[in-house]
Amino acid sequence: MKNDATVGSTVPQLPPEARKEVMYHGISASSGIAIGIALIVGGAGRSSLDVEPKPITESEVPCEISRFTAALDKTRRQITELQSRIKSSLASEDARIFDAHLLIVDDKMLTQEVIEGIRKELQAADVVFARIIQRYVSAISAVDDQYLKERASDVADVAYRILDNLSGEERQLLDRLPGQRILISRDLAPSDTAMLDRENVQAFATETGSRTSHTAILARSMRIPAVVGVPGLLAGIHNGDVLIIDGYAGTIITNPAQETLELYAQKEVSKEQFFNELQQESSLLPETIDGYRVHLAANLDDAGNISEVHKSGASGIGLFRTEYLFMGNRIPTEEEQFSVYRKIAEGMNGEATIIRTLDLGGDKLSSLINVTHDANPFLGQRSIRLCLAFPELLIPQLRAILRASVFGHIRMMFPMVTCEDEIDQLLEILDRVREELRTEKKKFDEHLEVGIMVETPAAALFAEHLARKVDFFSIGTNDLVQYTMAVDRGNEKIAFLYRPAHPVILMLIDRIVKAANAAGIWVSVCGEMASDPRFIPLLVGLGVQELSMSTGSLGVARRVIRSLRMYEAEQLAEDAMKCGDHRQVLDMSDAFLQRVAPDVVSLAMKGV
Numbered sequence: 001m002k003n004d005a006t007v008g009s010t011v012p013q014l015p016p017e018a019r020k021e022v023m024y025h026g027i028s029a030s031s032g033i034a035i036g037i038a039l040i041v042g043g044a045g046r047s048s049l050d051v052e053p054k055p056i057t058e059s060e061v062p063c064e065i066s067r068f069t070a071a072l073d074k075t076r077r078q079i080t081e082l083q084s085r086i087k088s089s090l091a092s093e094d095a096r097i098f099d100a101h102l103l104i105v106d107d108k109m110l111t112q113e114v115i116e117g118i119r120k121e122l123q124a125a126d127v128v129f130a131r132i133i134q135r136y137v138s139a140i141s142a143v144d145d146q147y148l149k150e151r152a153s154d155v156a157d158v159a160y161r162i163l164d165n166l167s168g169e170e171r172q173l174l175d176r177l178p179g180q181r182i183l184i185s186r187d188l189a190p191s192d193t194a195m196l197d198r199e200n201v202q203a204f205a206t207e208t209g210s211r212t213s214h215t216a217i218l219a220r221s222m223r224i225p226a227v228v229g230v231p232g233l234l235a236g237i238h239n240g241d242v243l244i245i246d247g248y249a250g251t252i253i254t255n256p257a258q259e260t261l262e263l264y265a266q267k268e269v270s271k272e273q274f275f276n277e278l279q280q281e282s283s284l285l286p287e288t289i290d291g292y293r294v295h296l297a298a299n300l301d302d303a304g305n306i307s308e309v310h311k312s313g314a315s316g317i318g319l320f321r322t323e324y325l326f327m328g329n330r331i332p333t334e335e336e337q338f339s340v341y342r343k344i345a346e347g348m349n350g351e352a353t354i355i356r357t358l359d360l361g362g363d364k365l366s367s368l369i370n371v372t373h374d375a376n377p378f379l380g381q382r383s384i385r386l387c388l389a390f391p392e393l394l395i396p397q398l399r400a401i402l403r404a405s406v407f408g409h410i411r412m413m414f415p416m417v418t419c420e421d422e423i424d425q426l427l428e429i430l431d432r433v434r435e436e437l438r439t440e441k442k443k444f445d446e447h448l449e450v451g452i453m454v455e456t457p458a459a460a461l462f463a464e465h466l467a468r469k470v471d472f473f474s475i476g477t478n479d480l481v482q483y484t485m486a487v488d489r490g491n492e493k494i495a496f497l498y499r500p501a502h503p504v505i506l507m508l509i510d511r512i513v514k515a516a517n518a519a520g521i522w523v524s525v526c527g528e529m530a531s532d533p534r535f536i537p538l539l540v541g542l543g544v545q546e547l548s549m550s551t552g553s554l555g556v557a558r559r560v561i562r563s564l565r566m567y568e569a570e571q572l573a574e575d576a577m578k579c580g581d582h583r584q585v586l587d588m589s590d591a592f593l594q595r596v597a598p599d600v601v602s603l604a605m606k607g608v
């Protein structure tokens with residue numbers, strides 16, 4: 001998808017001494033091509049003092065020095081706080097260890113050496129600091145004295161803390177980049193991604209992650225080209241390198257030759273023309289050649305993007321992810337949530353909006369709510385499990401959604417349901433909240449539809465029973481695939497086992513649709529399968545009535561639907577469910593798509 005900020009009509013001119021062109025392969029997370037300058041942002045959780053070189057320019061020196069002193073200040077505060085917290089529980093002798101830690105933070109010589117190093121070497125603060133502190137650690141370890149040897153690990157401990165704080169400072173800078181940049185990082189959490197300086201981030205690439213991690217989903221919704229799960233990325237890229245990110249093919253090219261730059265710039269132009277063409281089609285009905293109408297809706301994570309929804313021609317919002325409201329610096333109050341939900345309800349001019357209750361947990365963590373301590377966060381106290389355990393989180397949200405429902409057409413949806421009694425509990429709480437609002441004479445839509453996400457195998461297999469309790473189903477294929485295949489959706493090491501095309505997934509979707517039909521309720525898919533052109537004919541053929549996706553994917557989806565015949569899609573789905581493995585399904589659906597929508601294959605899916 002074209003990102004206006006990314007495309008190089010102005011192809012960077014390379015200096016003659018440019019280094020060799022290298023291509024890295026990863027997972028395509030968000031399509032689009034970006035040509036620009038690399039900025040490396042750090043990552044926490046370290047156990048070594050090795051830091052990749054990160055050259056900086058003269059003009060970046062003051063910023064690096066203040067980053068370093070800010071990290072020292074933060075470390076000092078953390079240590080003092082830690083010291084006072086545990087002083088009472090430790091012998092005062094032992095608590096003195098923190099005095100030693102503070103001495104390191106306050107060591108004037110060390111600070112001065114780092115500041116001078118930054119100026120002279122023109123390297124980032126963490127690179128210079130790590131090199132100098134490594135020297136201290138080696139010198140102390142080399143002394144033939146057991147006590148001093150042990151102090152070396154104290155120095156390293158403090159150094160890790162300072163380095164972590166330095167990367168934290170970098171992360172805080174994500175919302176104000178020094179100019180147009182391509183971000184390179186070991187990982188980016190969804191909370192980091194949500195606050196990115198959208199004007200200036202041209203693209204990003206990470207060593208970790210996969211296509212359905214929330215970071216990748218956010219990149220698509222922000223229309224930022226992105227490649228994730230790229231092994232060895234940080235070792236090969238330096239700050240200031242010229243890069244090409246090809247989000248279609250999932251590749252990154254460092255130090256591209258002039259011909260390569262020109263080739264990519266040209267290709268981007270033809271892709272851009274295709275997406276302009278799709279934009280022209282945004283008012284056409286998403287119906288098959290033989291007249292079967294599919295609902296196309298948008299997935300949204302930021303109420304500020306409603307104009308994008310209108311521009312895409314979506315009829316409604318099929319999923320509003322409310323988690324991102326909880327990733328700021330405090331938990332939003334009922335009134336704050338109400339004003340966001342009301343804004344969406346009013347902005348959608350009567351088109352339906354599904355507001356999903358808080359689905360925090362897994363890879364979506366908030367520093368405000370302590371959901372990080374589960375050993376297995378995706379199987380832990382995630383989503384409605386968290387909300388049922390802490391009604392003080394759920395109830396204000398239910399009240400806010402209900403109150404907003406009189407300002408437009410709102411539907412409510414509960415995520416991560418596994419069992420029928422969870423629905424019973426949620427509906428009971430909802431009834432109590434309705435009663436409260438009536439007593440307070442606060443208005444809400446008495447006929448508000450309430451649905452659930454079907455995204456666990458238990459819910460899928462039990463769909464017949466669950467369908468009797470709710471007004472609609474929305475299939476969350478991202479989690480349904482994760483939990484069915486037992487593959488962490490964000491782990492690049494096992495991404496090859498994450499198989500939405502596996503016949504078993506299609507069989508589950510078929511079962512869910514049949515259960516919904518039998519109960520007379522409608523069914524949507526709001527996971528990433530809904531936007532993948534290879535899976536759209538399959539989902540339509542299985543009888544899914546609505547597909548909900550990021551606004552940038554809607555044009556392609558509309559084109560695919562308008563290229564289909566329903567009876568052919570049904571046959572495809574039938575045949576696919578009989579396949580012996582996911583490869584056969586993929587071959588079959590690729591061949592189908594190539595036949596009905598070749599432009600989509602060549603211009604919206606492939607790289608250069």
Ligand code: PEP
Binds near residue numbers: 480527
């Ligand atoms: C899903 O699981 O498919 C889904 C849409 O929800 P999320 O990606 O937010 O978990």
Ligand code: MG
Binds near residue numbers: 415476
């Ligand atoms: Mg989900």
